[in-house]
Amino acid sequence: MNEHSNGPAPSIAAVLSASDWAEKLSTETVTIGGLPIVRLTRDEMRGLMLSDVVEARSGAMMRPRVITSANGSIVATYHSDPAVRSSIDRMDMIDADGMPLVLASRMFCKRPLPERIATTDFLLDAAAEATRSGIRFYLLGARPGVAARAAEHLRYRFPGLQIVGTRHGFFERSDLPKICAKVIESGADVLWLGLGAGLQETIALECRDRLPGVAWVRTCGGLFDHYGGGVSRAPGWMQRSGMEWAYRAAREPLRLGWRYLITNPQAAWHLLTKTHD
Ligand code: UDP
DSSP states (O other): OOTTSSSOOOOOOHHHHHHHHHHHHHOOOOEEEEEEHHHHOOHHHHHHHHHHHHHHHHOOOOOEEEEEEOOOOHHHHHHHHHHHHHHHHHSSSEEEOOOHHHHHHHHHSSOSOOOOOOOHHHHHHHHHHHHHHHHHEEEESOOOOOHHHHHHHHHHHSSEEEEEEEEOOOOOOHHHHHHHHHHHHHSSSSEESSSSHHHHHHHHHHEEEGGTTTTEEOOOTTTHHHSSSOOOOOOHHHHHHTTHHHHHHHHHHIIHHHHHHHHHHHHHHHHHHBOOO
């Protein structure tokens, strides 16, 4: 083990499966609304996590892969807020959390996105893989107590899942070195970072060089609120038709209603005019 390796090696089965995945995976992107979105399925994303964890634990990966997701609101903000754009441009990978991005790719691309990777669903795929392969999660973000409750919920659903630490997401920037040291000390392979769009990308970039041995920093917005804060999710038909935003807006009209009222027309414009292979 070299100085960056992160605890015991995963099982032989996990290593073999990871090398299978590493051969199969291509992280090519397609331009959706002006953003480079990775063309992976949810299952391939799970395989990428496994293969990155094996690589990070072997010491071959010097810093984590930083992954975020885009929806219509992010597409709009990307074009209107230079600070957000600059952070998003420095991400290693962006996936399509929003169905409107998938629909736009179907309209304008010869090789559209295979599917939506809703982070709320992907967390469950990732947790199943983590339970099988001994991958360790750390949950950072949301109001005090919420990430810890989300961890309890996930441990209940996936007996044996190792969530090696949780922390709320309200802190001073000066606390960041200490927080990163705790994450390293915990032996986490994947840091789920749920601080909300914009802030979480900035913090992910600030952290990445302080997290050797960690395979992924995966932003996840308000995800912990779904699993630990009693925030419900839109019905399936709304998720599939690209209308999840309407459910969220109706639930929190003051905060999110305004957000979507402003960003939806902008997002539609960018999706219609800046989507291509
Ligand atoms: N949050 C946080 N620290 C902050 C600001 C926000 O941990 O300094 C959390 C907040 O409690 C919520 C999440 O970030 O859990 C933001 O949720 P939202 O639904 O706004 O994020 P989105 O999914 O739209 O990016």
